[in-house]
Amino acid sequence: MRQKLLTPSGRAARRVAMGALVAGLLAPVGASAQAGEIPRNASGRPDLNGLWQALGNAHWDIEPHAARAALQMREGPVVPVPAAEVLALGAVGSVPWYWGIVEGGEIPYLPEALAIRDENRVNYLDRDPEIRCYLPGVPRATYMPFPFQIFQSESKFFITYEYAGAVRDVYLTDPGPPEVDSWMGQSVGSWEGDTFVVRVSGFNGQAWFDRAGNHHSYQMTVEERYTLMGPNHLQYEARIEDPQTFSRPWTIRLPLYRHVDPNARLGQFKCVEFVEELMYGHLRRVPIGSEEPR
């Protein structure tokens, strides 16, 4: 097809097709899908059911950042270079730039918490919970490079994430303070107009925000706001409060995109088995690559 389009007649055909597309956008039928019309359920609430995913590079680092050579670096003779453990990945192991999702650009860390963030970066390979396939926490689950699916009925609001099979049952009736701390926290949701607001608490404080060492404590509470901007776009906002880590509450904001491919479905990324060699390989009877039994 591509070859054919490069012939003069192909170019002409493409111009015609483009013209038809523009005309379609201007026609009333095309316009109605653009005008912020959103799907609604039987009781008139916005219908958030579907497969959603963040685009972009927030999962690397939620703050604005330049591209860098690797997640973990070491001193080089001229400039820092990738650490030995990630060297073999080459360009695949490098970090792409991003404009960031933090309102105002910078996370308002308390000084001691900022020092921990910087240590986290130096010791990235030992510390990021994602390396060991641990549950992602909130809000990190939302913008991991995997889709997630919302199941919304009259009585339930349930989110399943492809990464690590993480799940959240967002209670529509508040069960009271969380009885136990957990990775994903306890979520309680309610509607404020057309926005679904989820208050999340009861974290164990072990999850991170991204691959850049951004962290929080068990005292964090998150207020998420899900607002449909159209049939296929969902605005996601999360207000983070954690007096042990941050000097003031702060907010992240990013759009989520619906998977419109009719074949799209939530896959399975049960990475527990993928990290066994990393976590337990040294405990094999004969570790791979060693000659003598331990």
Next chain:
Amino acid sequence: MKARTTIPLLALSIAAACVATPAAAQAQSGNSNWVAPRTPEGQPDLQGNWTNATVTPFERPSGVGPVMSAEEVAAIREAAETRAQSLTRPSDPNRPAPPVGGDGSTGAAGGVGGYDGIYIDRGDAVAVVRGEARTSLVTFPADGRVPATTEASRAERLEYGRSSRAGGAYDHPENRPLGERCIMSFGSNAGPPMLPNGFYNNNYTIVQTADHVVIMTEMIHDTRIIRIGDGPRLPPDVRPWMGDSWGRWEGDTLVVETTNLHPMQRFRSNSSDNLKVIERFTREDEDTIVYHFTIDDPSVYAEPWGGEVPLESMGNELIYEYACHEGNYALSNILSGARYQERQAAQNQSEPR
């Protein structure tokens, strides 16, 4: 988790009454005026938290009929209560360390004690289905027992075991059971078929939309997404854990067919790539979904077989995060324990006697 010791007294007393007069069983099994709540799409609403914990064994003991008498139900109930009381006694804070070689206790913790009654919650209810107090979860064939597997499948299973398990049981993490590795729960808990694991956390959340039914198993937070309707099945070589599940409504019953189960998720240690599991979910009353399962695996069993398990409502009780892998100290301890034993053995061999 534990702390769900409520015995469905009503169900048991109904069962007892019905056993005496089987004809009345159907009418009395639930509230005859009860009408299943409906979703906006008009389907029976299966949503909520449910448990399939039960003391009823999977297979029927030999020489026993399919249904228990009222006396047998009462005896089981009493035994369960006694057991629950003894298991939930506070631990003795002055208990010394177990003797070298173990204290003789049996079970999952083997020899040194371990999980006490606070953790273990295998259930204390007899499985009551349509008013019958069942003696086994397997209901067909009629003897309530799992039929014999074919000779060819047993040979294949042995060969698979040989080729997939290099060395001894403790040589590699891959040689440990899926439950110990936090990959799947033990005992076909998430299934399919979804069966009680005989230990703890036999709890499920069901969520239902127009085109999906989602079942989350508390163990390993395993979530099965069942698509309602028809569409392209996964190609034969894509075989996720819990397989590829498709559902349809037959009257008021949700029928789910699952294929493409993961090659390592072998039901009862012997199922083939051809295994098809057919499940039927029917709301019986306010507190019960009757869960009916069929195992259709012609290369392993000559005939399909299966059974019924009641899913009892947990009311407003919550399900908690079972972050197994995140806290899995056991697997590294088990493997390093084996390495320690090997070092000890090597040392003993090299030392002159």
